[in-house]
Amino acid sequence: MSDLQAIKDAVNKGKRKEIAGLVQAALDAGTDPQVIINDYMIEAMKEVGARFEAKKIFVPEMMMAARTMQAGVDVIKPLITGDNKIEKLGTVVLGTVFGDLHDIGKNLVVLLLESSGFEVINIGENVDPQQFVDKARELKADVVGMSSLLTTGDPHIKDTIDAFKASDLAGKVKLVCGGAAVTKKFAVDECGADGYATDAIDAVRVIRQVLEISA
Numbered sequence: 001m002s003d004l005q006a007i008k009d010a011v012n013k014g015k016r017k018e019i020a021g022l023v024q025a026a027l028d029a030g031t032d033p034q035v036i037i038n039d040y041m042i043e044a045m046k047e048v049g050a051r052f053e054a055k056k057i058f059v060p061e062m063m064m065a066a067r068t069m070q071a072g073v074d075v076i077k078p079l080i081t082g083d084n085k086i087e088k089l090g091t092v093v094l095g096t097v098f099g100d101l102h103d104i105g106k107n108l109v110v111l112l113l114e115s116s117g118f119e120v121i122n123i124g125e126n127v128d129p130q131q132f133v134d135k136a137r138e139l140k141a142d143v144v145g146m147s148s149l150l151t152t153g154d155p156h157i158k159d160t161i162d163a164f165k166a167s168d169l170a171g172k173v174k175l176v177c178g179g180a181a182v183t184k185k186f187a188v189d190e191c192g193a194d195g196y197a198t199d200a201i202d203a204v205r206v207i208r209q210v211l212e213i214s215a
């Protein structure tokens with residue numbers, strides 16, 4: 001099995017102790033870190049999700065896969081972030097919506113935004129609408145990002161956007177949504193978010209766009 005296939009296999013099977021060595025070997029062989037994340041680790045997580053849905057595995061196995069992926073991303077993180085704080089393009093406050101504990105996708109969005117020159121404050125998971133508003137005010141956010149992985153998160157996205165609209169920050173802070181359970185139609189057209197991003201790379205593009213930062 002190649003190093004890259006072994007990385008996919010390790011995430012799939014939750015082999016947390018093996019992942020760091022495998023990722024380091026792939027990096028040493030010259031593999032692009034983004035390829036390791038996007039083409040192997042995220043692909044493995046999709047397979048894990050499909051097996052969970054088919055009831056072939058259960059929450060503990062899904063948890064082990066998630067921890068394994070996070071351990072792999074931790075090896076890559078220093079390579080991606082670097083020292084990119086000189087050109088600060090804006091402050092982004094990012095959290096996972098109320099009721100949702102998934103954090104891997106959000107953490108990848110944090111990573112890519114930081115590496116693209118943004119100051120990012122990760123306010124965690126299960127964040128209720130008022131917490132989003134309070135943190136945005138306290139940290140003087142230019143953008144608030146909401147991540148949602150569960151379809152049950154839709155009302156919480158709407159409540160969070162409504163809380164901003166009803167607050168003193170209305171129109172002052174741009175609101176961007178993303179995550180597997182969200183659609184552009186729902187977030188932007190129905191709830192009034194300023195932007196919707198499909199993945200971590202797209203999040204950088206969309207946040208630059210809503211802040212009118214030219215290419």
Ligand code: B1M
Pocket residue numbers: 042045046047048049050052053059060062063065066099100101102103104105106108109144145146147148149150151152176177178179180181197198199200201203
């Ligand atoms: Co959960 N889970 N989970 N889970 N889990 C899903 C999401 C699910 C699709 C699995 C399935 O059934 N196929 C399903 C949701 C179904 C639905 O709502 N329709 C599900 C379920 C049901 C559940 C529980 C309810 C299970 C249970 O307890 N019975 C439970 C809910 C707990 C809760 O949150 N309250 C639960 C729990 C868990 C674990 C704790 C075991 C673990 C999470 C661990 C963690 O995050 N630390 C877990 C995992 C690992 C998954 C899957 C397998 C993988 C998620 C993941 O990390 N993907 C997932 C199935 C799947 O996604 N195929 C599943 C990799 C990650 C890089 O992708 O998060 O999509 P993703 O992020 C992407 C984009 O979405 C986007 O960019 C990221 C990078 O490209 N993005 C943004 C994300 N946020 C963004 C924000 C942006 C922009 C882009 O701007 C602000």
